[in-house]
Amino acid sequence: MKKTNIKLSSLCFFIMMFILQCSKVNGHNHNSINSAKRLMTEYSQSNSPEQIHLSLGSQSHSIVVMWSTKLEEECFIEYGNGPENLKSVTATMAQLTVDNEQASQYLHRAELLDLKPGEQYSYRIINKGSNVKSGIFKFRFPHNENKSHSFLVVADMGTLTKSLQFMVHEALNGLYEVVFHVGDIAYNLNTEGGSIGDHFMRRVSKFTSSIPYMTTPGDHERAHSFYHYRYRFSMPNAPWPMSEDSLWYSLNIGYTHFISINTEYFYLQSAYKQLQIDWLKKDLTEANKLRDSVPWIIVMAHKPLYCTKSEMEQECQEENSYLRDSLEDLFFEHGVDLIISGHKHCYERSWPMYMSRAFQLNYINPLAPIYIVIGAMGYEYMADKQKSSPFWLAFAMSDTEKELFARLNVVNKTHLVWSVHASMTNEDVDDVQVIQTKHGSFGKPGAKALEKMKPRTGGSRNLPPEPFHFVDATNIDYQYRPFILSATVFTISFVLFLFLRHSKVRKVLRL
Numbered sequence: 191m192k193k194t195n196i197k198l199s200s201l202c203f204f205i206m207m208f209i210l211q212c213s214k215v216n217g218h219n220h221n222s223i224n225s226a227k228r229l230m231t232e233y234s235q236s237n238s239p240e241q242i243h244l245s246l247g248s249q250s251h252s253i254v255v256m257w258s259t260k261l262e263e264e265c266f267i268e269y270g271n272g273p274e275n276l277k278s279v280t281a282t283m284a285q286l287t288v289d290n291e292q293a294s295q296y297l298h299r300a301e302l303l304d305l306k307p308g309e310q311y312s313y314r315i316i317n318k319g320s321n322v323k324s325g326i327f328k329f330r331f332p333h334n335e336n337k338s339h340s341f342l343v344v345a346d347m348g349t350l351t352k353s354l355q356f357m358v359h360e361a362l363n364g365l366y367e368v369v370f371h372v373g374d375i376a377y378n379l380n381t382e383g384g385s386i387g388d389h390f391m392r393r394v395s396k397f398t399s400s401i402p403y404m405t406t407p408g409d410h411e412r413a414h415s416f417y418h419y420r421y422r423f424s425m426p427n428a429p430w431p432m433s434e435d436s437l438w439y440s441l442n443i444g445y446t447h448f449i450s451i452n453t454e455y456f457y458l459q460s461a462y463k464q465l466q467i468d469w470l471k472k473d474l475t476e477a478n479k480l481r482d483s484v485p486w487i488i489v490m491a492h493k494p495l496y497c498t499k500s501e502m503e504q505e506c507q508e509e510n511s512y513l514r515d516s517l518e519d520l521f522f523e524h525g526v527d528l529i530i531s532g533h534k535h536c537y538e539r540s541w542p543m544y545m546s547r548a549f550q551l552n553y554i555n556p557l558a559p560i561y562i563v564i565g566a567m568g569y570e571y572m573a574d575k576q577k578s579s580p581f582w583l584a585f586a587m588s589d590t591e592k593e594l595f596a597r598l599n600v601v602n603k604t605h606l607v608w609s610v611h612a613s614m615t616n617e618d619v620d621d622v623q624v625i626q627t628k629h630g631s632f633g634k635p636g637a638k639a640l641e642k643m644k645p646r647t648g649g650s651r652n653l654p655p656e657p658f659h660f661v662d663a664t665n666i667d668y669q670y671r672p673f674i675l676s677a678t679v680f681t682i683s684f685v686l687f688l689f690l691r692h693s694k695v696r697k698v699l700r701l
Contacts, residue, residue, distance in 0.1 A: 237261040239315040239324045240294065241391035243398035245405075246332075246368070246441055248426045251305045253331065253402065255281075256424055257315060257324075258294035258388070267300045269313035279303075281315075284431050286384060288417045293384025297421055299430050308333035327399045332367040332443050336602075339444035342366045343596040345492070345532025346408075346568030348377030349390050353567070353593045353613035360595065360613065361397035368443060369401055372532045372564070373408025373453075373492030377571055379418035387418055406450045407437050408492035408533065416454075425450070438466050440473050445600050446486040447477045453493040453531075456512045467516060474524035478630065485603045485629040487526045491517075494531035496540060496561045498586060499578035504534060507578075518544065519635035521559050527626060528608070530596075532565035535574040536588040537610060539563075539620060544632070548582040550644040553624040557642050558632055560624065564610070566594035585620050594619060603629075 239257040247254045255267060264283065270276040281300040286293055298315075305311065309331055315324040332339070342361055347354065361369055379387035394403070404425065411419035420432040428436035437452040451470065455463045477487055495513045497506035505511050521529060522544050541548040542556035549557040565574070566587070575588040587594070592612040599607040604627050610620040633639050 237263055237317060237320060238322055239265065239298070239317070240395070241388060242315070242324070242327065242395050243391065243423075244329055244400070244402045245424055246402045246426060246443075247301050247303075248428075249301075249303065250442075251303070251307070251331070253302045253305060253311075253329065254299060254424045255302065255313065255315070256297065256299050256422070258391075259296045259298065259317070260294050262296050263320065264318040265298050265300075265315055266318060267302065267313050267315055269302050269311055271306070271309050271311050277302075282430065284421055286418070286421055288414050289380035289384050291383030293388050297431075299424050305331045307331055308335065329400045329402075330367075332402075334444065338599055338601045339367055339446065340365050341443075341598040341600075342369045343372065343530060343564060343598055344369070344567050345372035346374040346535055346565040346571070347371065348374070348568070348571065349386055349393070350377065350570040351567050351593060352570060354393060356613045357567075357595060358394065358396045360616075361401055365597070366401060368404055369397065370404050370406070370448075370490060370530075372406045372490045372530055374410040374532060374565075374568065375405060375408070375419070376410075377568075378410045378413065379422060380413050384418065387422065391422070404448075404450070406490045406492055407452050407454065409454055412454050416452075435462055435465055437462075438469060440477070442480075442484050445484060445603050446488055447480070447484050448488055448490065449473060449477075450490040453491050453513060456493075456516055463516075467520075470517075471520065474520065474526070478524055481525075481629045485626070486528075486600060486606060487524070488528045488530065488598075489521065489526055491529060491531050493533045494538075494561060494563050495529060496543070496546075496582070497534050497563055498538060498576045498580060498583060500534060500536065500574045500576050500588075502534060502572060502574045506534075522632045522635045522639065525629060525631045526559050527556070527606075527624070527629075528560050528562060530562045530564060532563065532568070534563050535565045535568035535572055536576060537564055537566045537586065537594050537620070538576070538583060539585045539608075539622065540582050541584045543582045544635075544639055545637075546580075546582065547640060547643060549642060551584075553622060555626055555628055556624065557644070562596075562608070564594065564596050566592070567613070569593055585622075587619060592617070592619065 237259050239259060242255065242257040245254045266278050266280045268276055268278050279300050279302060281298040284297050285295055286297065302313065310328055311331065312326055312328050314326045344357065347357070376387050376390035405423050407416055407419050415434055416437060423432070424430045425432065426439040426441050428439060438450060440447060440449045451466060455466055477484070493513060494506045495511065495518060497504055499507050506513065540561040542550055542553065542558040542560055544558040553560070569590045573588065573590040576586050593614065594610050595613050597609045597611065601607060604625060606624050608622050608624065609618065611617060612619060633642065
């Protein structure tokens with residue numbers, strides 16, 4: 191069937207060419223020629239490659255290019271780092287068949303191999319039958335030099351995100367080697383017959399066609415067993431279309447081992463949960479063997495292990511959590527440095543922590559993982575204001591006027607900088623440097639690990655081994671504020687009264 195449709199597409203194209211030539215030979219008027227030209231243009235435009243996006247491939251020096259077309263047609267890519275070094279690779283094709291009434295029907299994937307770190311490459315997509323060609327795009331493969339690596343991190347970003355166009359420009363400013371989108375993509379890829387997914391991918395393609403766009407599945411990708419996510423994207427260590435048992439991956443970029451996991455499987459009664467855990471244990475074990483050269487380990491997980499109480503009640507704020515029960519000991523034992531999540535439409539950053547306790551009030555040689563929620567690009571879908579301030583919380587923001595993104599700058603083997611910015615104004619919202627000179631396991635998990643907690647600054651008492659509970663921000667901020675203010679004013683007034691009653695004071699002041 192596919193071969194027949196491809197032949198028909200090619201036949202249509204050549205028939206139009208024949209009509210045009212006949213018009214010229216037989217002296218037909220210009221209207222006939224213009225009609226034929228217009229027909230050819232409409233045909234070409236109807237099947238132009240669109241929604242182009244890159245991702246890092248399964249092989250260490252490869253990039254995957256994906257795009258879509260409305261009609262079925264075989265395609266290939268020409269690419270190279272110079273006019274004299276052009277290569278070509280034929281794309282594989284798959285058809286969307288679920289929630290696709292308004293979506294581009296055909297998806298294409300090609301993997302560009304043997305790329306050199308730090309080199310800039312050009313590529314274009316060519317439809318075989320009609321010879322329709324895309325524009326020429328450029329990308330730079332991530333470098334492996336002894337210098338810093340910069341990444342852009344977002345989550346919960348969709349077509350309603352007010353600052354989406356600003357994020358396109360931010361991604362294109364030349365600072366970033368990779369963009370990470372930690373779940374909840376487009377809201378939703380399959381909504382309105384797939385047209386929302388198409389619309390979002392067209393808008394972000396302005397940067398995804400030139401910067402690798404690495405994704406993590408979230409709850410809004412879950413429909414029909416993650417169908418649209420599995421077809422629209424191609425992530426490392428997975429076949430394409432991606433299978434349900436391959437929606438997790440890891441890769442090394444410079445000094446960092448990145449891991450992406452599917453947190454939805456921890457809430458589904460599915461064998462994939464244990465498959466993922468087994469894979470994660472093995473991957474972390476192998477990653478720790480390479481920490482001399484790739485010391486940082488960072489996990490991308492859409493749903494957070496820890497979060498504050500907020501308007502959107504979540505399992506991460508409860509004392510018992512599926513994710514913490516399954517993952518926290520593993521992250522602690524294998525020395526995971528950062529866990530970056532979305533899902534909650536706000537921003538939160540923890541102190542280094544384990545078992546609901548903050549181990550220290552700084553980021554110099556952290557003794558436990560750091561947990562971050564960066565879901566503030568989702569304010570237009572729901573604002574998730576914090577209603578609590580737990581002891582482990584270092585910084586939080588839920589200002590709905592400031593949609594937020596993050597820059598992750600891995601400076602070297604011992605220093606990284608995490609900074610958060612308002613996407614419309616680039617205002618600095620949060621900025622923290624993590625220094626880790628002792629990469630590796632944080633120790634054996636369990637209650638004895640709490641003995642490692644550092645003393646509070648300026649005191650000898652250890653950080654409180656508090657049970658998992660929250661200090662209600664409303665009570666702290668408002669309930670006692672009038673009392674404290676009144677007591678302060680009364681005390682100052684009373685001291686001043688006694689001072690002025692003293693005879694010598696009155697004599698000096700001539701009262």
